[in-house]
Amino acid sequence: MSRPPSERLPQLGDWRDHEQLRKMQDDQLRELLVWARQSPFYRKRFGDGAAPASRGDFEDLGLTSKQDLRDAYPFGMLAVPRGELATYHESSGTAGSPTPSYYTEADWTDLAERYARKWVSIEPDDVFLVRTPYALMITGHLAHAAARTRGATVVPGDNRSLAMPYSRVVRVLHDLGVSLTWSMPTETLLWAAAARAAGLVPNRDFSSLRALFVGGEPLSPARRARISEIWGVPVVEEYGSTETGSLAGECPEGHLHLWADRAVFEVFDPRTGALSASGAGQLVVTPLYRQAMPLLRYNLEDNVEVSLDPCPCGWQLPTVRVLGRSAFGHRVGPATITQARLEELVFGLPLEHGVMFWRARARADLLEIEIEVAAPHREAACAALTAAVKAACGDIPARVDGVPVGTLVPTEALTGVHDVVKPRSLFGPDEDWSKALLYY
Known part of the structure; x- marks a missing residue:
């Protein structure tokens, strides 16, 4: 059975240094390896010998790849009874084959807590615009769940829906007094252009706005500073994936920290095959509290630079610089x-x-x-x-x-309103019946 949602998960400040953090990881890693034995994929990988049971055994395991997940579609990675699943997701990758991912209700407790770790906190009186996909990817659902656990009012502004053009985003931001947003960095520039097209000034006419949460693409310091200048509020970065949920968040000093109390992180050098705790290479992740679909040494294939150097924030967590394709x-x-x-x-x-x-x-x-x-x-x-x-x-x-x-960005895309209608089959003599059954 899955662990109860009420079970306490590690919180910031529960450890004094990296050594104590590693011991916390080791304690949970043993339980994770037990969960992994329930997954058909890992049972096959472990073979007939003794299943891994410790950090040493874990470090002898090969990497789990995105292709492994695709080959196991849809439920070859499942480690709990099907009835215990809360949600099913697929990543936004373009490889042509689905990359499945699924979570229990208890898994979602961990997911929501990790996302909510923001130095600009999510509060009950916040109006939170979620402007990322709500479909099979986890991103919109993750922010929605985290905001609700903090009591905030969520505005589900899916950025893949014709019902939410940029003109409507601007209206919602302004009229509802949105205080927090979640989107890709590029979205915030599009909102600024749409606001100006509507005769509004971003850093003057949205007085309730207090922070922009962003993720999903590499963000240079210069673009981050420019977005903050345009809107007059902090830009708070987040890093994660559909397969893993939030992996890193920003501290008050502006550094992106890996949530190493909730996952084991390694850096893989594809040239040498070496794995290390820091340095430059591809990020390898082992979520420690993922029971529905344990992932052992999962290679995200994202290019990163990881450092164990101390940060003035005192969190005692590794810092990460996400390079992505920009490398x-x-x-x-x-x-x-x-x-x-x-x-x-x-x-x-x-x-x-x-x-x-x-x-x-x-x-x-x-x-x-x-x-x-x-x-x-x-x-x-x-x-x-x-x-x-x-x-x-x-x-x-x-x-x-x-x-x-x-x-480059047509004005019509910033100001237009799409004709989104429900499908119907009966039309009057002067109506365009070519729209029968269409949703747009």
């Missing part, structure tokens, strides 16, 4: 250009230039960059970015073009 680059002349590198330069432009949207194409012989910028600032913004690229990347062939506002 990969393209050669232009003698230089390697990454998205993170360019993002720092674009959002390093002066705020008054108003640049929020850009795109770039890296060719072997030319770096092309387009920035969306109003005519009065176009020449200055292009000149400044050209100089910044040269200073940061050397004398590579580069061209920066300014395009009118509305080119």
